[in-house]
Amino acid sequence: MQNLLRFFTRNGPFFTWLVLAVLSLLLFVQRNPYQRSVWFGSANRVSGEVYAWSNSVSGYFGLRAINEDLLVRLGKLEEENLLLRQQVRNHIDLDSALLAPVPYRFVVAHVVQNSIIQAENYLTIDKGTEDGIQVGMGVADHNGIVGQVAKTSNHFSLVISVLNPLLQTSSCLKNSESIGSLVWDGANPLYARLNNVPRNVPFEIGDTVITTGFSNAFPRGVPVGRIYEEVPAADNNFLSFRVELFTHFDRINNVHVITNTNPCPF
Amino acid sequence: MSFLISLFWIVICIVLQILVFNHLSLAGGVVLLYVYVAVKMPVEISRQIQILLGFLIGLILDIFCNTIGLHAFAMTTTMWMRLPLLHMFVLAEDIKTGAPTLHRLGIQNFYRFLLSVLIVHCLALYLLEAFSLFSLSALLLKIISSIAMTFVFLIAIEMATRRKSV
Structure with missing residues (x-):
């Protein structure tokens, strides 16, 4: 018992680190905002007010x-x-x-x-x-x-x-009914990827991409961006595009x- | 009293990080001002308290940046590693109390210590962040850019405040 106690006091910093690091990692893996308390993000009252003041x-x-x-x-x-x-x-x-x-x-x-x-x-x-x-x-x-x-x-x-790669938005080409899903690939804030567009859809570089209206979030026709280039898709039956976003996120x-x-x- | 003054500076570091430095990025990296706390904390403070303080600073940053757990992990790890890193370059007997400063450590040792703290912090921070998205070139660029910018900035602060801390 005494040896155990001595072990813990001698390795105190290590165990403090271990406990807090594991706690941080647990918080990190459950970071999905839909599931956690609003207090764990910037929309709570304190951080909201700080940001609102700075934004003024x-x-x-x-x-x-x-x-x-x-x-x-x-x-x-x-x-x-x-x-x-x-x-x-x-x-x-x-x-x-x-x-x-x-x-x-x-x-x-x-x-x-x-x-x-x-x-x-x-x-x-x-x-x-x-x-x-x-x-x-x-x-x-x-x-x-x-x-x-x-x-x-x-x-x-x-x-x-x-x-944010956690968000997928149902989107389509303006002149077609075939839907794809828009997701960010993390590389560049000017571009996102439009995946899972059926291969038979006719397209041209520069075509406009809009929301489909198949979810309650967006009506059909909210502008998303324009097709910048075709990129290799994970699946041969589908097309993937790099989409230049209309929104200036900066x-x-x-x-x-x-x-x-x-x-x-x- | 000196505790309150230290607390005041820690809060200033966090606020500046959140409101200013997080918005000034170069090649994906930013100046990580709050790491200065991990550099300058007096060495006689119990290591457990240092690690706990690192965790709390990280958690506050996480709440404001919507990255829950990320900064907390990186700061906890940095605080845990800071004294072993310091003692790699300076004998423990030579610095028993007070904060590591440019003046006390000498230019070369201070540079080494600062750089090693930054490397530990940025590796912990960006490798964990990369779990959600992985692009090796962007990751390396981000790490190098953050380390370089923070290094230059913290050295500048250290030079500017040298006389006061002697």
């Missing part, structure tokens, strides 16, 4: 570039709106068409924390359950998709970024959370 200063950086982006996007939407109005007018009564209910609502949120260099990236936004945000909702900005809500507290939410400032008021039951 740094949020002004890069506004010029974001402004340009918004104006370009506004112009595109204006064009699209005119075109659609023209097309709709030819077919049905425009006013009744515009009154038809759309099941999606957008909640605007500020990004208070964002990372792009880690192996698994997350964002923190300043809207939480009290603003109607729920786990699983899609998040996009004016350029394209950003991610999906993984955890919420009262005033903050943790968003699992597209730049300067995300404002996003909208897409709330689905009429989710389809699974």
